Amino acid sequence: MAAVDTTTGRPGAPAAGGDTPARGPRRAAGTPAGRLRLALSKHWYAWTLVAPVAIVIAVIVGYPLVQGIYLSTTNANDQNSEKQIGQFLHIPATYKSVGLGNYTDILFGANTTFWARLGWTVSWTVACVGISFLIGLALAIMLNRQVRFRALYRTLLILPWAVPAFVSTFSWRFIMNHDRGFLNHALQALGLPAVDWLNDPSIAQISVIIVNIWLSFPFVMVAVLGGLQSIPAELYEAAEMDGATPWQKFWYITLPALRPVSSTVILLSTIWTFNMFPVIFLLTNGGPGDSTQLLVTYAYNKAFTGMRQFGESSAWGVIILLILVVFAVFYRRSLRKQGEVW
Incomplete structure (x- = not known):
C-alpha cells in the first residue's frame, strides 16, 4: 500500500513491503527470450515428447535441404563429383562455386526452358486441382444423402486413392495404348477413329490431366464429405422453413461451412499436383518431346539422365520450393483476410 504524505495528503512512494508488483520480471517475460523460457518451464513435458520427432525431421529434411541449396551454387556434375571406385580408389570432388550462375542461366539464359515448363506446370496444376475439387465436391454431396448402397459407392470411389499411384498409372498407360488399349478398342467398336493418347503432344497433355484427376478426386471427396457431415442439420431446417431453395441452401450454408x-484441401492438392512426379514420369516420361514435362520431372532429368548436372538440378529444386512457399504465403494471407486462420 502506498504511503501518504501527512503535509499534503497526496500519495507518496510505495511503502516498504507493499503489494505493488515488481516490474523487472514482467518486462523480462515480455522479451522473446523470456517468453521462450516461460514456454519451456510450463510445457517442458510436451517439448520433451516433440524433441525426438523434431530431431528426426531436421536430419531427414533439413540436412538434404541445406545440402541442395549449397549444391545449387556450384557447378557439380557427374564428372567433378566425389567418387568411390572399389575399396581403395577414392576420387575427391573438384566442383567449384558459381554463385547464382545456375539461377540466372535457368531464369534468363539464352536457351532457357524454365518459362515454358512453368506455364505448363501452372496450367496442369490449375486444371487438375479445379476439376478434381468440383468432382469431389459433387460426389461428396451425393454420398452425403441417404441413398441405397451408399457404403459400396464410397468404397468403390475411394479405390483410385487407395491403389498405389504407380500401379494406377501403369494401368492407364495400358488402357491408353494406341494399338492394344481399351479406349481405342471402344472407339473403334463405335465406328470412331483411334486416338494417339500418349504420342500426340496436345492429346498427351489432356491424357495426363485425366489420369491425375482420376487419382486425386477421392481425397477431395473424403475430406469434403467429412466437412458436410459436420454441418448442423438445424441450419438446413431453418432455411427450409424460411422458403430457401436448394441452390440457396447450397450457396449460403454449404459452401461457407465447407x-x-x-x-486446406486446395492448398494440399496444389502442392501435391505441382510436384506430381509419378504420373508424368510413368505415363509419358515428359514426352512426346517435352510437351508434358513439369518443373519437377525436368529437374529429375537434369540430375539423373545424360550428363548429370547436380548443381543445376538443385537450383531447379530450390526454385520450385520458393514458388510453392510464395504461393502458400499469399494463399494464407488471403484466407486470413476472409477470416479463415489456420
Whole structure:
C-alpha cells in the first residue's frame, strides 16, 4: 500500500513491503527470450515428447535441404563429383562455386526452358486441382444423402486413392495404348477413329490431366464429405422453413461451412499436383518431346539422365520450393483476410 504524505495528503512512494508488483520480471517475460523460457518451464513435458520427432525431421529434411541449396551454387556434375571406385580408389570432388550462375542461366539464359515448363506446370496444376475439387465436391454431396448402397459407392470411389499411384498409372498407360488399349478398342467398336493418347503432344497433355484427376478426386471427396457431415442439420431446417431453395441452401450454408475444409484441401492438392512426379514420369516420361514435362520431372532429368548436372538440378529444386512457399504465403494471407486462420 502506498504511503501518504501527512503535509499534503497526496500519495507518496510505495511503502516498504507493499503489494505493488515488481516490474523487472514482467518486462523480462515480455522479451522473446523470456517468453521462450516461460514456454519451456510450463510445457517442458510436451517439448520433451516433440524433441525426438523434431530431431528426426531436421536430419531427414533439413540436412538434404541445406545440402541442395549449397549444391545449387556450384557447378557439380557427374564428372567433378566425389567418387568411390572399389575399396581403395577414392576420387575427391573438384566442383567449384558459381554463385547464382545456375539461377540466372535457368531464369534468363539464352536457351532457357524454365518459362515454358512453368506455364505448363501452372496450367496442369490449375486444371487438375479445379476439376478434381468440383468432382469431389459433387460426389461428396451425393454420398452425403441417404441413398441405397451408399457404403459400396464410397468404397468403390475411394479405390483410385487407395491403389498405389504407380500401379494406377501403369494401368492407364495400358488402357491408353494406341494399338492394344481399351479406349481405342471402344472407339473403334463405335465406328470412331483411334486416338494417339500418349504420342500426340496436345492429346498427351489432356491424357495426363485425366489420369491425375482420376487419382486425386477421392481425397477431395473424403475430406469434403467429412466437412458436410459436420454441418448442423438445424441450419438446413431453418432455411427450409424460411422458403430457401436448394441452390440457396447450397450457396449460403454449404459452401461457407465447407470453407475451412476446402481451403486446406486446395492448398494440399496444389502442392501435391505441382510436384506430381509419378504420373508424368510413368505415363509419358515428359514426352512426346517435352510437351508434358513439369518443373519437377525436368529437374529429375537434369540430375539423373545424360550428363548429370547436380548443381543445376538443385537450383531447379530450390526454385520450385520458393514458388510453392510464395504461393502458400499469399494463399494464407488471403484466407486470413476472409477470416479463415489456420
